[in-house]
């Protein structure tokens with residue numbers, strides 16, 4: 274069910290010449306085409322892979338942005354103005370989803386049917402409001418650190434409430450923050466290794482390799498979002 278291999282073509286609304294799926298403008302008459310229900314990779318005629326030349330993507334984005342700019346369509350019939358606007362808004366969404374490393378990974382995983390904890394944050398927040406336990410799962414290797422940190426955070430909140438100054442506690446929390454921030458940096462390079470594994474599995478048609486890379490990316494992103502929340506909690510208390 275690979276979309277890049279589908280042969281389905283649409284005819285240009287203006288001249289009737291059949292178009293490849295991902296065309297933004299007719300290859301024959303140059304008229305802007307209606308948007309298609311495509312994923313964002315296909316919008317840029319890219320395979321569903323994660324190592325991406327973001328410089329080339331940016332160039333493609335600006336070129337298309339200029340070609341779709343409303344000023345260019347001001348004197349055109351309403352229908353064409355609307356088509357350009359629709360293409361332009363899809364272009365912005367697609368670029369936003371693919372340009373950032375984390376956003377791109379999350380987007381690809383969502384295409385693969387994964388719902389990340391980060392994305393279900395709303396559900397978690399409303400559960401918390403209802404007085405239930407925070408649902409985000411603590412990564413097992415962090416259990417001890419998190420336990421310790423939560424004690425320190427609690428102590429610090431108490432100290433603040435009482436108007437006490439505890440320089441040692443403050444220093445401990447500072448170093449906890451640094452520790453978690455360096456874990457975030459490490460997660461970044463780990464993620465890039467997983468991109469390579471994913472891309473290789475895609476190239477080789479290796480379903481098991483794809484699945485393995487996918488599972489590891491999910492675990493890594495969940496861990497990353499967990500650690501980011503810890504940093505946020507520490508910042509809140511230290512501010």
Ligand SMILES: [Zn+2]
Pocket residue numbers: 285286287288289290299300301302303304
């Ligand atoms: Zn045409």
